[in-house]
Amino acid sequence: MKRQVVVVGAGPGGCTAAFYLAKAGIDVLLIDKETWPRDKICGDSYLPALYPFFEDMGIMNEMKAAAACNPKALRIIDPDEEYADFDVEPWLIAPRRIGDDIIRRGALTSGADFMENFQAEELIIRRGVVRGIKGIYNNREIEVEADAVVIADGSHSALARQLGIYKEDPEYILYAGRAYYDGVEGMEEGKFEEFYTPSTLPKPTYSPICLTWVAPLYQGKYASVGITIAEKYLRETGMTLEGLFQWWCENTKFGRERMHNARPVEKLKGWRLPGSRKIEKNYAPGAVVIGDAVSSAEAAFEYGIPSSMIGGRVAASFLPEVLSSGDFSEKKFSEFQTLVGKELNPGLEYNANFRDNILANKKTMKQFQLWAKTQPGYPHLIYDQSVVKFITEVLHKEIVLSDKKITQ
Ligand SMILES: Cc1cc2nc3c(=O)[nH]c(=O)nc-3n(C[C@H](O)[C@H](O)[C@H](O)COP(=O)(O)OP(=O)(O)OC[C@H]3O[C@@H](n4cnc5c(N)ncnc54)[C@H](O)[C@@H]3O)c2cc1C
Known part of the structure; x- marks a missing residue:
């Protein structure tokens, strides 16, 4: 099979790249290893920064209708368990299983083809230039030749590892888990609560980024509850993510108040949340890397969908020009890092400042x-x-x- 561009991963980043590439008249194949719809462990927050993408894809109303909550206020609970409330621009919380599938369907309206159950295993590289992918599709080996590849395969990216640009930085790589509960008490409609490292954390550790969140879903019938901590500090506590979460539920004032009658609808599941202070190398000749695959999430507020979708949009404006120029040099592809950095670095740095x-x-x-x-x-x-x-x-x-x- 031969395509102009193959996009690996149909998360928000890959879908955005595929949508705008096909809109620009490029012959695109979008692939994903999962059967869709698929879940992604997440706080499920789709921020207002994403609305222009939703408008372009014609899915704004569908996303609004899928929302289980529209937070309008943020309660920040400090390590001594005192809090302050703030207003925020309302955003949408929708289970990723639902929201990401709406995005995927919206992305395909511009003409990209989609194959699910297709796991990319390896990049095809000829004379130093990426020329497609090899993988397994419905249990059969398959190869797709392509002029360029967009790597959007998420935070454990096998393809970024193959290119030697996979990031391992325990200060900025976070571990995060999410669970859905019912019976959570004391929540207020439209208020998203963030509880920062309690001063009573079992070991004398203070982590500049350790928070638990609680958000009411479906008029408070359910709650999204989760925890985030940088890898380095989790190691210092000597606990597992699940253990730390359990400790928060049982040993903090708010944890006990919210969770003492709560029942899990689904057990806490952890995932890697790769944050950055700035965009690092995100390309190789013939390939661009976007989203979690290049660790573009914000390292304090843990949002990653906006950076992934912005990365996808930049990829879709960069690649058509590369294809028409025929310039597949390292120098040409290094422009992609500058272009993405221009859009994302201020936000990443703002987060790092916070x-x-x-x-x-x-x-x-x-x-x-x-x-x-x-x-x-x-x-x-x-x-x-x-x-x-x-x-x-x-x-x-x-x-x-x-x-x-x-x-x-
Ligand atoms: C607990 C937690 C809470 C979070 N909360 C938020 C939040 O509320 N809001 C927010 O904006 N961000 C949040 N994030 C970050 C956010 O989930 C990610 O930054 C975002 O999903 C990245 O999008 P992506 O498209 O780069 O990757 P993904 O969404 O991970 O998509 C990657 C896709 O690639 C596919 N794939 C992987 N490997 C292959 C392969 N070899 N071949 C083919 N397909 C493959 C996967 O199936 C997947 O569909 C959170 C993260 C965690 C862990």
């Missing part, structure tokens, strides 16, 4: 909560703006982003 300045220690976290409550308009402060204001005006630190500096 992590390094506010989550960095319990004192600044507490200071942030107390400060927020003294601000005019509280509790109706916009969360992102408050973070920036606190860092620049209270801590007197700069927020340095690739494209600008924000100072007091």
Whole structure:
């Protein structure tokens, strides 16, 4: 089989690449190893940054209808278990099994072909240039020749490993788990709760990124509950992710309050959540790598769908030009890192600033909560703006982003 572009992985990143490539008139094959619809362990939050993609794919109304919750407020619970509330731009929470399938169907409307149960095993590389993939399709070996490959196979990416650009950084690679529960008590409709590392964590560890979340689904009938911690700090606790979650349920004020009558609809399942401070090498001649496969998730707020879809859009504007120029050099493909970095690095750096300045220690976290409550308009402060204001005006630190500096 021969195609112009093969896209490996039909998650949000791969679907976006396939959608815009086919729209640009490219002959695209999108493949996924799973039978669809498929689940993805996730907090299920589709942020407003994704709405332009949903509009383009014609799925905005379907996504809204699929939402199990529209959070409008964020409650941040600090390590001493005190909290502050903030307003947020409402977003959609929809089970990934449903939301990702709507995206996949939307993506195919522009003409890409799709094959499920197709596991890519290896890139075909000739004279240093990626020229397609080998894999297993419905238990049979198969090869697809292609002028270019988009690698969007998620956080355990076998193909990024083959290219030697797979990231292993215990400070930025997070472990995260999610479970659905019923019988969770004390939630408020439309309020997403984030509980940061309790000061009573069993070992004397403070992790700048360890949070548990609770979000009401379907008018509070169910809840999405999950936990995130950087690999490095999980190791320091000496616990498993499941053990840490159980510990939170039983030993913290809010954990006990929310969970004492809760019953799991599904057990907590963990997954790797690969974050970054900035986009690193994401290409090889003939191939571009996007989304979790290149660790493009935000390392503090743990959002990864926006970076994956933005990466997909950039891939779809970059590759047609490469195909028509016939330039498959390392130099040409290195432009892809610059293009994606331009779009994603400011957001990744903003997140890193939040992590390094506010989550960095319990004192600044507490200071942030107390400060927020003294601000005019509280509790109706916009969360992102408050973070920036606190860092620049209270801590007197700069927020340095690739494209600008924000100072007091
Ligand atoms: C617990 C947890 C909570 C999270 N919460 C959020 C959140 O609320 N909001 C948010 O924006 N992000 C969240 N994230 C991050 C988000 O899930 C990912 O960043 C996002 O799914 C990445 O999209 P992707 O398209 O790059 O990869 P994926 O969504 O992982 O898709 C990759 C696809 O590739 C397929 N695949 C894999 N290997 C192969 C192969 N060899 N051949 C063919 N197909 C293959 C898989 O089946 C899969 O469908 C969370 C992550 C975790 C772990």
